[in-house]
Amino acid sequence: MSFLSLITPCFNEEANVDELHARVSAAMAAVPDCTYEHIFIDNASTDATVARLKEIAAADPRVKIIVNARNFGHIRSPAHALLQTTGEAVISLVADLQDPPEMIPALVAKWREGYKTVLCVKRSSAETPAMFLLRRAYYALVERMAAIRTVQNFTGFGLYDRAVVEAVRQMDDPYPFFRGQIAEIGLSLYKIPYDQPVRTRGLTKNNFHTLYDIGMLGITNLSKVPLRLVTALGFVSACLSFLIGLAYLLYKLVFWASFTVGIAPLVIGLFFLGSVQLVSLGIIGEYVGAIHTQVMKRPLVIEKERIGF
Incomplete structure (x- = not known):
């Protein structure tokens, strides 16, 4: 008899938790020789999500609830x-x-075959085509820059053996990039393709800030390429400036009486070098920010209450 844990993060999902619980219960009923717990972690919802979860937990002892003291974000x-x-x-x-x-049931079946990680990988998505293509482009970019082989079109939906969970615990990362951690661990992995349906109720919690946050986190956690590009860009800029200066010097020596440099090249050069410096500082700042987060070593969340444990 296997014992499984299911986890579901929530924030303002009062319209969805009842259906989710019913569908999970039906799916687990189709898994032979298996008991389970279903842990909902609520990120300080401002609607009736917690109240709905408490009603579900009162009727189903397999449901457990963690309520965070505040919204700790979609990563922690x-x-x-x-x-x-x-x-x-x-x-x-x-x-x-x-x-x-x-x-x-398909995830559990592959786990019982011996795979330590079974991941659901998006084959297609009901989101807008432009956003889906943008996500695919980002995954491809990270794949090219990463020092390890990553899993593309993977959102976190999947099954993880206890050995994988303990490996994540040992990493002890206060702001983890979970997809990168799974790639870093490297235990046996199986991918199941699926078509992601559209959200039918409620509003997505993703915005530009959250997408940018997870995007930069993926790059800074998995690659040093941007830092090396900054070095290369500085070298190329220095060489270009030297060659242009040398060309102007030679041209002035040959056409001393008729050639005037003017102020335009000076202004263009200053704007070019200034933009290179700002881009370089921005990239370095992302890595310094990641180091700052690691050094502060704050807990992932502070819990307000637990129910059903």
């Missing part, structure tokens, strides 16, 4: 929930029903 909260599990394997799925619970 799921990571904390993962580390609170006790199952032999952990299945992570979001509350907006874009991770189909009906895939759970």
